[in-house]
Amino acid sequence: MNETFLATAPFGLEAVVARELEELGFHERSVENGRVFFSADALGALRSNLWLRTADRVLWVVGQFEARTFDELFEGVKALPWADWLPRNAHFPVEGRSVKSQLSSVPACQSIVKKAIATKLSQTYHDSWLEETGPTYAIEVSLLKDQVTLAIDTSGPGLHKRGYRVQTGPAPIKETLAAALVLLSRWRSHRPFADPMCGSGTIAIEAAWIGAGIAPGLLRSFSMESFGWLSAKAIRQLRSEAEEIKANAPKLQILASDIDAQAVALTTQHAQLAGVAEYLHIAQQPLKRFDWNEPYGCLVSNPPYGERMGEDREVRLLYRELGEIMRKHETWSAFILTSHPLFERLYGKRSDKNRKLYNGRIECHFYQYLGPLPPLPQKQQEQIPPEKQ
Template identity: 40%
Template sequence: MTIYHFVVPCLMGTEGLVADELKFNGFEGVIAENGRVRFDGDMAEGARANVILRCGERVLLELARFKASTFEELFQGVKAIAWEDMIGRRDAFPVKGYCLDSKLHSVPSCQSIIKKAAVERLRERYSLSWLEEDGVKYQIQFAIIKDVAEIYLDMTGAPLYKRGYKQESNMATIRETLAASMVKIARYRGRETLIDPFCGSGTIAIEAAMAALGIMPGAHRNFEAEHWGFFDTTCFADLREEYQENERHEKLPIFASDIDPACVAMTRENARRAGILDCIEVTRADALKMTYPKERSVIITNPPYGQRMMDIEQARRIYRQLGRQMQGCTDLKKYIITSDEEFETHFGAKADKKRKLYNGMIKCNLYMYFK
């Protein structure tokens, strides 16, 4: 059994959560770094990480790590990889990646050097003058950070936040991985009442329900590596079957609402696709007129920021009214994400804790109120 190194890129601020997910699920060699988490295992463990990770963005199989401060070092390092052990004579191997704080800083140049080195190696090994590249896709990824190159194959394909339940829309929705991170930070396990009064397309409520019911985020989708030929890929189907068998299906105290009927309809449809529509409540309601519970409950929500929807003044009016509406709810924990640095002033209460999280490129804070 060959043990490999894997890398899971993740949203800034979620590294600890991804590391915890991996450790909790019994993965070995887990190390959190800036924007990514490493672990070790065989290819079946790589497949399992794809299926179970709620907060990570993708799973990369590390092929090499070496010093590369010149194009020659990069070329030789890539050419030394035994590409022929993985990539067949007709397979496709596009290259993408990034450079950070390195002498090699031109991404297109590094991309073409890496491609050239892999092509040269494969042409020599297969005694071919031309590679068709019309077969299975092996996406090569690279990261050159502080003059150290890491070369990977991307096992995941469509990013892990694409669980398969969300419809395409222009709505200001948050990524499933961020919603799952918020649910994890709130330690929500399906016992107490959870409310998302600005549910949009329903991401937070759906992710909370899936986690509470043991529905693995990757148990209903496919991954790029399932087409690969150099390991036994039946493990993906076995994992899906095993995890699907353990899914629970029961009513949960999760309430999602939105003022916009189109959002309510979209949340219902996404919940239906996720297989949990009858496990949660989805209604149309104005968050600013709702009565919030006095008994132990939790709000996890993503109100308008005034960036992708509404202007900042409209968003702040919402925060002020929301703060008034929630006054006196002393047993209501609140986890509210927004990019507005002045949220606490408008909401009318200082958060017990703040955590920096990124919604795509937008820098946000998760404001946490424990009572």
């Protein structure tokens, strides 16, 4: 039986998450700010956790109602059949958020939801004391314009925690955002890919996982696996299918380079942990040494922003250098995430597209310079009718 789930998404990436869900076969979707609702069964929920690259987490929606007072919130929560979902010993922490609602105190809302769930479970299990020693069922209460949405977190730790990044550099980018940048570039595995300012290697590694078809959740577990919704056999089967896809990965041309030796060491370590070291060429070199004769490549990078005192001059020189390099690679496309307000002027060219995104709390723009697409292989050209060529 299908239930309603929602994939949470950073601002500006809702459409990317929705497209991922569509490609995974979840066709019943609706998009809101920061949330994409979709319909799935338990196996589909686990599959979404295993394969979504850009969502923050996947939540199971268990109740929606209107509440303008704390009494209405308490009674609305208490009316739900919590014992159908939570065992007697469930550990159920409550997180919350409130936007444009009369109930604006998030701590108070969390406390009331916790009390209401505990009251209902005590009544159902005929036990005045509930020991929260069992599996964790994290509850999220979200209030938007007095509309309450209650959901159970099926992911556990955020989906950006892939399991390969043990250390970070001075300006880390989340794995989910890195994957989004690659997906927005529309890069495909038959084209060269480069991040010549790779930091700890996150963008290049996410590109390798995308190009090789590796499920981003393959190295980790999810909280719903302890809920008893699925048999161990069903979970093993889903993961086994993902492993088979990984085993048939194509050859990739991916360069990850950086001027900093520590960054290169981190990239090497992370690539090994992610199982993609064979797909990456990792090098310590300054940006000015970037030169790749292969045509129709794709450069995606999150360079320094120059926000620390004394760094702006160096960053301005870096952006000018990047523009000069890309003008020598006429068939390449470039995609740059930065918060620097003068990036286009320093790069020397207006971007073809510009998308506002957030790197953590930093408002950035994703500047997109679109080079020509590579010609189709001869076999594919022969399949296109002459009038459409």
